[in-house]
Amino acid sequence: MTPANLADTVLSAARAVFETRGLDLAALPATTAVERPRNPEHGDYASTLALQLGKKVGVAPRELAAALAEELGRRAGIKSVEIAGPGFLNIRLDAAVTGTIARTVVEAGAAYGRNSKLAGQRINLEFVSANPTGPIHLGHTRWAAVGDSLRRVLTAAGAEVTSEYYINDAGAQVDRFARSLYAAANGQPAPDDGYGGDYIGEIAQQILGEEPELAGRPAQDALPVFWARGYQLMLSEIRQSLERFGVHFDVWFSEKDLHDGGSVEHAIDTLRKQGHIFEHEGAIWLRTTDFGDDKDRVLIRSNGEKTYFAADAAYYINKRERGFDRCVYLLGADHHGYIGRLKAIAACAGDDPGQNIEILIGQLVNLVRGGQPVRLSKRAGNIITLDELLEAVGADAARYSLARSSTDSTLTLDIEEITRHSSDNPVFYVQYAHARIASLLRNAAEKGIARAGDYDPALLSHEREKNLLKTLGEFPAVVATAAELREPHRIAVYLEERVATDYHRFYDACQVLPRGDEAPTEFTQPRLWLAEATRTVIANGLDLLGVSAPERM
Known part of the structure; x- marks a missing residue:
């Protein structure tokens, strides 16, 4: 039983309680969630549903919790339910139920972690969009890693995503x-x-x-x-550099085509029909201050020249007319001023700027070697290029290191640290966990031990096994949250701090394969299933970051 399955069970129990007591079913949420208590002694999972609903339906939360606990106690797989504080539910599962998570993961394979949280959304995701006047530099590279990871995460959460590169070729x-x-x-x-x-x-x-x-x-x-x-x-060099980095764009959109194809004029007509165009001193303006912008914006100057802002407006309207529900822009640290004006464009076009457009701003990246700044590029002059970064550290180390931190803060990468083969190097630590499992499975094959068609899940009852199983069960929720919050670094944090760490602890505490001439035990098969499930989650998580899952290291 995964956390999602248990959450559904809790909600089903609540519905049964509401029907029995004649409570307002409309007060029930469409979904709920369970969490792992910080103190394992409090149970396997906790629910706050009774606290959330008690006052809404005129029942004391603790009384409602008691009714929920009684109903949950009748459900298969629930070992016990305790009430804590004003109405928390602490739930313990049967070991066999927790143990089935390994089967769920292995049988789902590459699909495990994917969900339908964003199903039905059509998202245009624009990132990098460097001018075609020089190589991709380190700042663009961070957005390439984050943007492509976000594309993968959004897709895994059920959204229909188009990744787009805007070519600034008209200026x-x-x-x-x-x-x-x-x-x-x-x-x-x-x-x-x-x-x-x-x-x-x-x-x-x-x-x-x-x-x-x-x-x-x-x-x-x-x-x-x-x-x-x-x-x-x-432009060909930019494409090739990004492809070497594992970043592929569905659409390469030319700004010049906006102008040559009449899209700018069409956008101005569209905005005029919405009533937000005005003329002043021979120029054509958009009244963006009506929607929070710090000043109104010129679309066409008095000399007839179209502004960059006119192209920005045309590009947004073009995206919406191509059928995208949500336009997501990933912009560099020097683009904070674009947030207000782009949202104002959406509002002037008759859209909801809180729903139809998102602007994410990323901070700078510094590259050091042994704590000292890396010299500037000889080839590109005053920048460090993507190709030079790839030559220095490789695609895996670069992508993982750039995507594993929140984009809200400046990132400093130390070449020596991110290429070191040790457990204090995050990408090595996670990849090594995958390689370690692959080695274990090879050793099993050499011993003539194959993972059987089934196993007894109740045997996965060791505390280290239970912790690892619960961690694996959380992966779909981690993916869904990363997609909703546009934070792919949550995948890396989960892999590092939870999956890899819990697996190493499990492996150190629980013998998987027989030693020497020993015969397999009753624990061999369930632990092989658990190891394979862990390998699957690590591989799936690394894939969402665009990083390989090596079989050997």
């Missing part, structure tokens, strides 16, 4: 990029507002290798070629 930055390439191709220094770094010279030489006649041609003739080809090469 002046791409023009500066083209001028920088032209200058490098002609042996000139980069423009004052241009881009530096060895990669500019590399791309310029690649373009000249394809079209050598560009050398020495006037800027007005050569710049369109450098613009188009340089943009293609840079």
Whole structure:
């Protein structure tokens, strides 16, 4: 019986009590939850349902708890129910019931942990969206790891998710990029507002290798070629870097297409119909202050030039018209000012900014080696690139380390720490638990011991076994919470602090395989099932973070 199964049993018992006593069934919640008490002596799980409902239906919470305890005591698998304090229910399960969690996990396999918490939601998840004017740098890399993990977690919770990369290819930055390439191709220094770094010279030489006649041609003739080809090469490099990092986008959306396809004009017409457009001093404005923005925003300047804000509005409306219920933006630390204006766009478009749009802001990443800052990139100039990080630590260590902490705070990564093969390195600690189980299962096969088709769950009664079983049973709820709160780091915390730790404690306390010439015992099969269930949860959890589950280390 998983915690979710037990919660359903508690709610079913409450419904029976309400019907017997003639209480208002409408007061019952659609779902409830149970929690593991901090003190194991208080039972296996606790419920606060009687406290939540007592006053609503005019029954003292402790009296209601007593009725619930009596009803629960009749349910299969419930060993005992005690009432504590003003109406807490402390529930103890039969060992056999707890032991069945291993079977539930193993039989579900890769599907274990998936749930329907967000079923029916269509979510557009935009992240990274770096300008196509340089390599992916460390700041983008954090959002790549977090964003892709969030995509996986949201999907596991039942949402229909489209991951999207917004290509900022309509602004002046791409023009500066083209001028920088032209200058490098002609042996000139980069423009004052241009881009530096060895990669500019590399791309310029690649373009000249394809079209050598560009050398020495006037800027007005050569710049369109450098613009188009340089943009293609840079975007291709960005795609390849992200793919090496295990990050795939469903949609690559061009800002230029918004302008060329008339989407900006369409968005302005849409906002005008909602009554929030006004003209002032020859410019067209959106009255975003009606919805909490700090100032109204210009859409089209008096000279007819469309603003970046106009493209932002068009992009949001385009997403909604593609059928997405919720548009989630993952933005960098320097984008706090975007929260108010993007939410105001949603409101001006007639949407609910509390439901249809979310803006998540991530903090900076610092890279150190042995406590000392890592030098800046020679290739990219003033940044550290994703490719350089991958070369230094590998995709697994990079992804896990970037995704395991809340994005609310600045993150410092020490290359030496995250590549160390020791238990104080979180990614090694979790992956080692998986490899240790894989080794155990190989050893079992070598001894001619195969995991049988079934086992006696009542034999998994050791305290270490029970703790591990309860931890495994919580995985679906951990996934659901991580999805609802948009916090994929909860998966890593769960794997580190709960699953891996509880497994190592179980393994140290409970002999799984016979030693030497010993024969298998009655505990061998149930413990093999428990080990396999733990392996499954670790593999599934690591997959949600985009990290491999190695068989050997």
